[in-house]
Amino acid sequence: MTDLSKIYKSNLSLLTDLYQITMAYGYWKNNKHEQEAVYELYFRKNPFGGGFSISAGLATVIDYLENWTFEAAEIKYLASLKNPSGSPMFEKGFLDYLEQMKFSCSVEGIPEGEIIFPFEPVLKVRGPLLQAQLIETPLLTLINFQTLIATKAARLKLATDGDTILEFGLRRAQGIDGGLSATRAAFVGGVDATSNVQAGMLFGIPVKGTHAHSWILSFDEEVEAFEAFAKAMPENTILLVDTYDTLEGVASAIETMKKLRSKNIPFHGIRLDSGDLAYLSIEARKMLDQAGFTATKIVASNDLDEYIIQSLKNSQNAKIDIWGVGTKLVTAYDQPALGGVYKLTNIKNQDGKWESKIKLSEQAIKVTTPGDHQIVRFYKNGKMRGDMVFDVHLGQDAEYFVDPTDVTRRKKIKIDWDEKLLLEPIFEKGKKVYQSPSLVEIRENTLQNMMTLDDSVKRFTHPHHYTVGLEPKLDEKKRQMIHTLRKH
Numbered sequence: 001m002t003d004l005s006k007i008y009k010s011n012l013s014l015l016t017d018l019y020q021i022t023m024a025y026g027y028w029k030n031n032k033h034e035q036e037a038v039y040e041l042y043f044r045k046n047p048f049g050g051g052f053s054i055s056a057g058l059a060t061v062i063d064y065l066e067n068w069t070f071e072a073a074e075i076k077y078l079a080s081l082k083n084p085s086g087s088p089m090f091e092k093g094f095l096d097y098l099e100q101m102k103f104s105c106s107v108e109g110i111p112e113g114e115i116i117f118p119f120e121p122v123l124k125v126r127g128p129l130l131q132a133q134l135i136e137t138p139l140l141t142l143i144n145f146q147t148l149i150a151t152k153a154a155r156l157k158l159a160t161d162g163d164t165i166l167e168f169g170l171r172r173a174q175g176i177d178g179g180l181s182a183t184r185a186a187f188v189g190g191v192d193a194t195s196n197v198q199a200g201m202l203f204g205i206p207v208k209g210t211h212a213h214s215w216i217l218s219f220d221e222e223v224e225a226f227e228a229f230a231k232a233m234p235e236n237t238i239l240l241v242d243t244y245d246t247l248e249g250v251a252s253a254i255e256t257m258k259k260l261r262s263k264n265i266p267f268h269g270i271r272l273d274s275g276d277l278a279y280l281s282i283e284a285r286k287m288l289d290q291a292g293f294t295a296t297k298i299v300a301s302n303d304l305d306e307y308i309i310q311s312l313k314n315s316q317n318a319k320i321d322i323w324g325v326g327t328k329l330v331t332a333y334d335q336p337a338l339g340g341v342y343k344l345t346n347i348k349n350q351d352g353k354w355e356s357k358i359k360l361s362e363q364a365i366k367v368t369t370p371g372d373h374q375i376v377r378f379y380k381n382g383k384m385r386g387d388m389v390f391d392v393h394l395g396q397d398a399e400y401f402v403d404p405t406d407v408t409r410r411k412k413i414k415i416d417w418d419e420k421l422l423l424e425p426i427f428e429k430g431k432k433v434y435q436s437p438s439l440v441e442i443r444e445n446t447l448q449n450m451m452t453l454d455d456s457v458k459r460f461t462h463p464h465h466y467t468v469g470l471e472p473k474l475d476e477k478k479r480q481m482i483h484t485l486r487k488h
């Protein structure tokens with residue numbers, strides 16, 4: 001568990017938008033606060049122009065919800081808020097209600113490290129309207145960012161074709177939490193280790209690193225710096241060779257490490273951090289091999305992303321073994337946000353019957369799917385074949401599912417397909433019923449899950465569209481609701 005309260009040393013119940021609290025107040029004033037509702041969290045487009053996403057952030061959500069209480073300090077602050085006329089924004093009765101409130105929603109979620117797609121609920125919250133509303137913003141904050149970064153990391157892992165990736169991003173991250181959350185999510189997505197020591201302690205992520213240019217600059221001679229580092233860190237002799245001239249730096253590192261061979265200090269690696277990484281790695285590899293250092297690894301860093309890595313590895317035959325990636329990973333440089341949303345999809349009316357809700361939009365992509373959903377994923381011979389979203393009240397005995405953007409496109413469910421439900425129970429009426437796997441297990445699951453996805457969907461440019469369809473009764477219900485509302 002991530003233990004947010006340990007990281008932030010404070011209560012995070014006010015980590016929400018003011019409008020959530022004013023709506024909660026409105027629900028309370030209208031005696032709707034305990035009316036049961038279903039909200040679903042999903043996104044509409046895979047990030048980075050890709051064909052898939054990786055779910056991340058659930059353990060952080062669990063930790064957030066387990067510690068979700070309004071304590072005296074939070075209530076005091078809310079009591080201090082005033083309307084423009086100077087009157088208190090919230091009545092005491094409402095604040096008393098918040099102070100005694102206990103989290104009592106049921107939550108279902110897709111486990112971290114699962115492959116996910118647009119329009120699939122990643123989280124579903126069922127419970128009192130007031131509570132489910134108040135947690136919208138933090139749930140989106142936690143899931144959107146971590147899912148975005150885990151997806152970026154999975155793309156990097158595809159580009160390196162399984163080579164080790166070290167996450168070096170803390171110094172370029174969006175603030176302290178940006179750094180911590182990004183490191184966690186990058187590990188979920190498949191990176192191997194981080195330079196971020198705080199994340200190592202909090203999340204149990206392996207910590208690794210080399211040294212900086214300042215180490216070299218602090219000595220009169222580069223060779224002196226190499227020798228001192230190797231002697232100080234004989235079990236991590238990775239030498240940064242590009243401070244003055246890269247290939248001269250490689251030659252000096254080789255000379256230094258040859259001298260230290262007699263002292264049984266092994267030569268683990270060199271790091272390249274500038275220049276043409278293809279040319280320099282190929283030349284460095286030749287020099288190392290000629291000197292008998294065939295096991296010495298070449299680490300490369302410098303503004304790397306999945307496209308540069310893919311080009312270096314596949315087109316330019318670069319001899320790089322380990323990839324250090326910072327800025328482009330932890331800031332999700334080419335797409336800084338995932339547009340996940342949280343929508344009310346079902347509400348219990350006064351007769352105790354569930355009533356589906358739909359939000360219309362001029363843009364078909366923005367029309368919500370009414371109801372209370374689950375997702376079934378189909379596999380053939382261990383490979384993902386398609387996902388069907390269905391309404392738990394309507395069932396899923398269909399023989400096909402329908403593309404929500406084009407009814408003429410249907411996918412037949414074959415008899416030999418295996419299936420798995422994606423949403424798992426996380427909380428039941430406020431009680432946690434899910435034990436999150438360790439972060440190491442989650443990362444392993446991501447790597448396994450990625451093997452079940454077809455290569456065409458993993459392509460960086462123009463990926464194949466993986467089918468996510470609606471169960472026909474749900475599709476029909478959605479269409480009817482749209483027609484009825486449009487007629488009105």
Ligand SMILES: Nc1ncnc2c1ncn2[C@@H]1O[C@H](COP(=O)(O)OP(=O)(O)OP(=O)(O)O)[C@@H](O)[C@H]1O
Nearest residue numbers: 273274275276277278279302303304308311312316
């Ligand atoms: N062979 C290559 N193919 C494609 N991209 C490369 C190759 N070699 C390096 N790059 C990338 O090109 C960019 C080079 O950045 P930049 O122009 O700042 O040069 P630099 O080598 O960092 O120069 P400086 O000496 O200022 O550090 C980096 O993003 C790096 O990852």
Ligand SMILES: O=P(O)(O)OC[C@H]1O[C@H](OP(=O)(O)OP(=O)(O)O)[C@H](O)[C@@H]1O
Nearest residue numbers: 168212213273301302303304325326327
């Ligand atoms: O390029 P990124 O993917 O963001 O990876 C992190 C960068 O941070 C360091 O550079 P910096 O110049 O900050 O310090 P240094 O002196 O150690 O090179 C490192 O050398 C990488 O180039």
Ligand SMILES: O=C(O)c1cccnc1
Nearest residue numbers: 168195208209210211324
């Ligand atoms: O350990 C490293 O090499 C490292 C750490 C942070 C940023 N850049 C490089």
